[in-house]
Amino acid sequence: MAQRFTKSLIGAAFIALTALGVASSVHAAGGEQEIEHLDWGFNGIGGTYDRAAMQRGYQVYREVCAACHALEHLSFRHLGDKGGPFYNPDYPNPNDNPDVKAMAKDWSVIDIDSDNGDEIDRPGIPADKFPSIFPNEPAARASNGGAYPPDLSLITKARSGGSDYLYSMLVGYKDAPAGVEMSEGMSFNTAFSGNQIAMAPPLSEDIVEYAPTFVPGDHGEGLQEIAAPAASVEQMARDVTEFLTWAGDPKMEVRKKIGFATFLYLLIFSLLLFLTYKQIWKGVKH
Amino acid sequence: MSGHSNYEPKYAATRWLDTRLPIFRFTADFMGFPSPRNLNYWYAFGAILSLCLMSQILTGIILAMHYTPTVDAAFDSVQRIKRDVPFGWLLQSMHAVGASMFFFAVYIHMFRGLYYGSYKAPRELVWIIGCLIYLIMMATGFLGYTLPWGQMSFWGATVITGFFGAIPIVGESLQQWLLGGFSVDNPTLQRFFSLHFVLPFVIVGLVGIHIWAVHHVGQNNPIGIDVKSEEDTLAFHPYYTMKDAFAIAVFLMIFALFIFYLPDALGHADNYQRANPLVTPEHIVPEWYFLPFYAILRAVPDKLMGILLMFAAIMVLFVLPWLDTAKTRSMRFRPVARWFFIIFLLACFILGWCGARAPDDIAIPIGDGITFKWLSRIATFYYFAFFIPILPILGWVEKTKPLPDSITKAINEGTA
CATH class of the missing domain: 1.20.5 (Single alpha-helices involved in coiled-coils or other helix-helix interfaces)
Structure with a gap:
């Protein structure tokens, strides 16, 4: 007796959701974006990031993506934060972490000389933000055939499909099927909306040389060595997606x-x- | 607040206070408020909504300490909150998800009122003040969604403020006055932030009046008959404080599920892209809680007519107490109206679904296919038909089931 309103509400919601389910499956059949669903370690209620993969992913970002794409919401110190790719329990303050220091130093940061006010380039320190790659948007477009390389610090959040989308896009470069007319400078990509992407295929086999990585053990037993896998396109795509997923949701x-x-x-x-x-x-x- | 008070000050100090500022009397009367003994869990949403309001205000005040309302810094400052402010990710998530939970609870609260006839005499003002709260909530929610300054923030604000531009003669100047310029820009963001901060306190005031009015006339109940004797009631505390507390804990679990495991499920990926006035998103979609009204807006080809219809969809709620001519409050005793209510619920869900989809896509693949535009037209038609003429006519023609003599009697017979 007391459940009548409940029944009405649940009944109406159920019919609506069923209709929604039917309609969305119809909708999915008509889409042209092919997105592969991967079984990521960070999925699910107990999901965690794979630190070795994130470290390799950072290497892919540094050596490949960073030619055009910035990480504007990240500072170098974030790399050594608890849960970050280069976290080391010996250095709870990431600004002291020697790996983070070395990586920051590898970037050049624009600063002002405090003695004379001149603009100078200096090596980065952990407290610096990741520098922008181009001075401004027109400069970025001019160097990329008119296309603007998006910032990557939120890329897995800002695209529907998230990490699956990013991975599928990175491995989704194919020859354009017969009958598809490609615009000048565009590449065919099965995951990209509209299938024509301005970014040339960024990854090719062995474009980076993987070295073994060192990650803290689960029970505080210091750093453990993880052997380097072969740098296949799929492996690199997976690694850089792992890193950028962390960058978007640290x-x-x-x-x-x-x-x-x-x-x-x-x-x-x-x-x-x-x-x-x-x-x-x-x-x-x- | 009303009725006679059972409070008797026991000490000299409380007697002294009671003749000057009867604050203990007020609290005692509030906690001991006689409530119908047959209230079910749907009546817990009042308490749940109070909690939502408090949570939004507390998290919002702290977020405002870290947020920067300028077009150049707003997007970055939200990221800074989520990355560098201690537990900022939690506060931001609680606030953003909290808005959705607030609307979820308010919709259940309103449908509950609709089903049990809680808007009927003598509770018309309780209902109308509630509608006013809902209206201000919608404004606050919209203003707040602008603040992260993502793509949907910007384009949502552009679309909604564009409504005012559709008003004949004064529209354009009104729109410019609201925006503080010719388009959504820094002045818009700053005034939206200011208004988003102040409106919740207006809601707090209205909630006070809402509760005052409820305490004056007494709560309605699932069988919708008046309280006849003390036997029909239980003290608010501990009976309903405890029932509400349990309901709140269950509600918090749903809240926590979204905060911790699905923080982005209710949002849109485009809002993780910084606002760009030069790039229009493929589909501009409002937050889910506005979708039914968005569908009504788009159901009409004429812009001004669409806007008027959308406002009418909210305004019709304000006059509902006079549209429903039935004497019987609860739908439990209205076998015909009950079915129309269920279809009304369904129409609201369908409108929400239509609002989320492109108008020209096929919704139901029958024959040439029914598009979302036509589906939303059918649902919009029913939405209004439910209020006029279905409810007034039903009140005159429907044969209602016999009402129990009293709440206690109904409980004893197992029909409450």
């Missing part, structure tokens, strides 16, 4: 961890509240 691991604790707390709390409620209402007809 707090994911702590978020999921706190989420789990919150759920546990709420579950026990609501059980206690329910029992208290039952106790108080005992003997009250309602």
Whole structure:
């Protein structure tokens, strides 16, 4: 008797959702973007990033993507943050982390000479932001045939399909099928919206030379060596996607961890509240 | 707030205070407020909504300490909050997801009122003040969505403020006055931030009046008959405080699911792209809680007519107490109206679905296919038909089921 409004609401929602499901499957059949769903380690409620993959991904970003694409929301120090690719438990302050220092030094940063006010280039320090690649948008477009290379620090967030999309796009370069007319300077890509992408295929086999990586062990036993895999296009695409997924969502691991604790707390709390409620209402007809 | 008070000050100090500022009397009466004993869990959404409002205000105040409302810095400052401010990611997520949860709860609260006839005499003002709160909530939600200054923020703001430009004669100057310029730009963002900060406190004031009005007339209940004796009621505390507390804990689990595991599920990927006045997104889609109204807007070919219809869809709620001519409050005793209500619910869901899709896409593949535009027209027609003429006519012609004599009697017979 008390459930009538509930039934109406659930019934209407159910019909609406079924209709939505039918319609979206129809819609998906008509799309032209092919996006492969991968079983990422960061998926799911207990998902974590693969540190070795992120480190290799950073190398791919540095040696390939960074020719055109910036990481404007990241500082070098973020690389050594807890949960970051180069986190080292010996250096809780990432500004002290020698790997992070070395990587920052590898970039040149525009600054002002405090003695005479001249603009100078100096090696980066962990506190610096990743520098922009081009001085401004027109300069970026001029160097890229009129196309603007998007910032990569939120790329997996800013595209529907997220990490799956990014990976599929990086491995989605194919020869244009017969009958498809390509515009000047465009490449055919099965994952890109409209299939014509201004970026030439960025990855080719062995374009980077992978070295072994060192990641902290799960139980604080210092850094463990992880052997380098072969630098295939798929491997590099997976690694750089892992790195850029972290770059877009660096707090994911702590978020999921706190989420789990919150759920546990709420579950026990609501059980206690329910029992208290039952106790108080005992003997009250309602 | 109303009725007679059972509070008796026990000490000299409380007696002294009671004759000057009866704050303890107020609290005691509030906590002991006699509530119908048959309220179900749908009645917990009032408490849930209070919690949502408080959560939005608290997280919002802290976010405002770190947020920069300028077109050059807004997008970056939100990223800084999520990356560098301690627990900023949590605050930002609570606030953004919180807006969705707030609307989710308010819709259930409103549909509950609709189903049990909580808008009927003597609760017309409770309902109308509630509608006013909802209207200001919509404004606040829209203003807040502009602040991250992503692509959807910018283009959403452009579309919505464009409504005012459609008003004849004064439209253009009104739009420019609202925007502080010829298009959405820095002055717009700064005034939107200012208004987004202040409106929630207007809501707090209205919620106070809303609750005051409820306490004056007493709560409605699932069988919709008046409280006849003290036997029909239970004290708000501990009975309903405890029931509400349990409901809140369950609600928080849904809230937490989105905050921690699906923080972006209710948003749009385009809003992770910085606002760009030169690039229009492929589809401009509002947040999910505005989708039904967006569908009504797009159901009409004429822009001004669409806007008027959309506003009428909200305004019709304000006069609902006088449109429904039935004496029986609860739909439990209205076998015909109940079915029309279920179809109305369905129409609202369909409108939401239409709002999310391109108008010319095929919604139902029958024959040549029914497009979303036509589906939204059918649903819009029913949305209005439900209020005029279905509800007024039903009130006159429907044969309602017999009402129980009292809440207590209904409980004893197992029909409450």
